[in-house]
Amino acid sequence: MDAITTQEMMGIEERAHAMGVVRLLMMENAGAGVAHHIASKFNDKDLEEKRVLLIAGLGNNGGDAMVAARHLTHYRTDVTVLLIGRSKDIRTEEARTNWSILERMSRSIRLVEFDEHSMNSIRSMIMMDADIIVDGIFGTGIKGSIREPHSSIIDAINANKKAYKVAVDVPSGLDPDTGRYEKCVKADATITFHRVKRGLLISSDVCGKIIVWPIGIPPEAESG
Ligand SMILES: NC(=O)C1=CN([C@@H]2O[C@H](COP(=O)(O)OP(=O)(O)OC[C@H]3O[C@@H](n4cnc5c(N)ncnc54)[C@H](O)[C@@H]3O)[C@@H](O)[C@H]2O)[C@H](O)CC1
Numbered sequence: 001m002d003a004i005t006t007q008e009m010m011g012i013e014e015r016a017h018a019m020g021v022v023r024l025l026m027m028e029n030a031g032a033g034v035a036h037h038i039a040s041k042f043n044d045k046d047l048e049e050k051r052v053l054l055i056a057g058l059g060n061n062g063g064d065a066m067v068a069a070r071h072l073t074h075y076r077t078d079v080t081v082l083l084i085g086r087s088k089d090i091r092t093e094e095a096r097t098n099w100s101i102l103e104r105m106s107r108s109i110r111l112v113e114f115d116e117h118s119m120n121s122i123r124s125m126i127m128m129d130a131d132i133i134v135d136g137i138f139g140t141g142i143k144g145s146i147r148e149p150h151s152s153i154i155d156a157i158n159a160n161k162k163a164y165k166v167a168v169d170v171p172s173g174l175d176p177d178t179g180r181y182e183k184c185v186k187a188d189a190t191i192t193f194h195r196v197k198r199g200l201l202i203s204s205d206v207c208g209k210i211i212v213w214p215i216g217i218p219p220e221a222e223s224g
């Protein structure tokens with residue numbers, strides 16, 4: 001299938017939602033796809049020893065990462081979710097639902113909410129501790145220039161030279177339509193949902209391996 005724009009993706013998402021494949025279902029399938037990719041790259045024994053850091057923005061890209069975190073606990077992996085903000089500021093109902101599930105998983109997932117005072121500890125968590133990093137900061141909802149703390153967090157992700165990095169839907173910082181970026185996560189793999197976004201093909205050098213992952217959208221939702 002050919003590449004699409006974020007505008008087209010939003011239309012498809014709306015029609016799927018109206019057909020009953022609600023956003024929470026699409027988010028669950030998206031997050032499961034991210035966890036599935038990681039499980040396919042590392043064997044179960046490795047996964048038990050790896051420290052996975054999932055970095056979640058306040059939108060649905062972050063929500064996808066929260067779902068992936070929950071699915072990864074199946075492998076008894078050391079899972080930490082770093083929210084780039086306060087949970088009270090999470091923008092969408094689906095992401096809030098998933099965050100509240102994670103809050104009930106305190107034995108299997110560590111949750112960290114961003115707090116300006118701890119930028120140094122967050123930087124070292126990203127740069128030193130993580131063996132696998134999931135980038136759920138921005139997806140198709142990115143607008144305008146990258147501000148702090150996102151800018152420093154993207155730098156810290158790129159400064160970790162040992163971690164395997166998976167971008168959720170779009171490497172954060174990349175404009176999914178034009179492929180332009182000032183600063184962007186350099187991923188080893190990008191799990192993009194339903195159909196590839198045009199910007200990924202324009203700047204494939206920052207995406208790593210591009211994997212198009214189906215999230216249960218009916219073909220009937222494709223066109224208006
Ligand atoms: N399309 C689908 O069928 C599905 C998409 N999913 C995922 O949802 C994201 C898009 O989510 P959205 O909430 O629209 O936006 P994002 O999460 O990508 O980011 C918006 C988030 O970030 C803030 N923000 C935007 N620009 C900036 C900036 N320059 N600096 C700082 N902050 C910024 C904004 O305020 C929001 O908080 C898509 O990519 C998929 O991953 C579904 O989950 C699955 C189905």
Ligand SMILES: [K+]
Nearest residue numbers: 135138168170
């Ligand atoms: K992302």
